Amino acid sequence: MNALAALLVLALLIVVHEAGHFLAATLQGIRVSGFSVGFGPALIKRQRRGVTYALRLLPLGGFVAFPDDDEESTIPADDPDLLRNRPIPQQALVVAAGVLANLALALVVLFAQAAFVGVPAAPDPGVLVVQVQPGGAAARSGLRAGDQILSLNAQPLAAGQRGVEAMVRDVKAAPERAIRVERKRGDETSTLELIPDDQQGTGKIGAQLQANISGEMRPVRNPGELVLTTGSQFSQMLKQTVRGYAGLLTNFRATAGQVSGPVKIVEMGAQLSQQGGSGLVLFSALISINLAVLNSLPLPLLDGWQMMMLAIQSVRGRPVSERIQMAFVQSGFLLLVGLTLVLIVRDTSQLPVVQQLMGR
Structure with a gap:
């Protein structure tokens, strides 16, 4: 049930993304031929004002169709309301x-959570282990999800993000060197030895960490705190997401193992949904920001690629030839499908139930 909720949230976020394209086009009077929720055969179809609205069999996202892409369209090629014939700023x-729709949605859900549910109570000292990668240094040391790390080498960790940053800094600086960790699990406190793996001279432990927050919420004190809290949460998520993608570009080998595919994303959403509505809100905001940043990258099939093509067109005075664009798009499609399949296989093999079946 938790996985289904996470899957539906992921599908909804993709629909919101496509709805952003749709609204931006229709509000400018640009021709749109279709808006579909889901993929595959249409279950329900309705046509209104020249636009075909459809609900399709597989509710995993959606898409917007423009007559520009329809070779059988009867609309004249020089129609001023076709997307390709509009000024570059409108395109x-x-x-x-x-x-923009994904970023706006993330802001709205974070604002709504703070307004109606509250904000997290002050964090306790230390760091909370959210997730442990099988076979990583954290797993080998005996750390589990839910453990609290109170100190490293007898140095207490501060509360909040400062504690997380201090631990990340110490781990990165100690590849293949033992770190004494004071761990709290339930009511019991113990000490264990953590030896970070060496990834190109940087220590990695294979664990997701966060501030040691109890999960308790308190009402916001005033409108100013509501705005500041929402802005702080949003900016922190956005910065972390941008840093993650930047790490892929600058240090692919060290960060590639942290890339999550559809299976891992749904698993993370299922885990967060166990916390109730607030967990799903956090998941939806985080994934919505991820979708926004990912689509901003100048890679074939992504919005960032189309923006780059428009930028080149504005400089050259004419668009890049369709033959060249198609060659890049086809290559990008094959790469995307291949990467998705690899991530699905990898992430599925790391699921606890699969690990048990494989006797690991």
């Missing part, structure tokens, strides 16, 4: 609207 707004 750019349509392309960017999906990213």
Whole structure:
């Protein structure tokens, strides 16, 4: 049930992204031929004002169709309301609207959670282990999800994000060197030895960490705190997401193992949904920001690629030839499908139930 909720949230976020493209086009009077929720055969179809709205069999996202892409369209090629015939700024707004919709949604859900549920109570000292990768240094040392790390080498960890940053800094600086960890599990406290793996001279332990928050919430004190809390949560999520993708570009070998595929994303959502509605809110905000940043990258099939093509067109005075664009798009499609399959196989093999079946 938790996995289903996470899957539905993921699908909804993709629909919101496509709805951003749709609204940006229709509000500018640009022709749109279709808006679909889901993929595959249409279960329900309705046509209104020249747009075909459809609910399809597989509710995993959605898409917007433009007559520009329909070779059988009877609309004249020089129609001023076709997307490709509009000024570049208008085209750019349509392309960017999906990213903007995801960012706006993340802000809205974080604001709503703070307003109606509250904000997290002050964190306790130490760091909370959220997730442990099988076979990583953290798993080998005996750390488990839910453990609290109180100190490293007898040095207490501060409360909040400062404690997390201090632990990350100490781990990175100690590849293949033992660190004495004071761990609290339930009511019991013990000491264990943690030896970070060496990844190109940087220590890695294979664990997701966060501030040691009890999960208790308190009401916001005033509108100012509501705005500041929402902005702080949003900016922190956005910064962490951008840093993650930047790490892939600058140090792919060290960070590639942290890339999550669809299975891992749904598993993470299922774990967060166990915390109730607040967990799903956090998941939806985090994934919505991830979708926005990912789609901003200048890679074939992504919105960032289309923005780059428009930028080149504005400089050259004419668009890049369709033959060249198609070659890149086809290559990008094959790469994306291959990467997705690899991530699905890898993440599925790391699921606890699969590990048990394999006797690990």
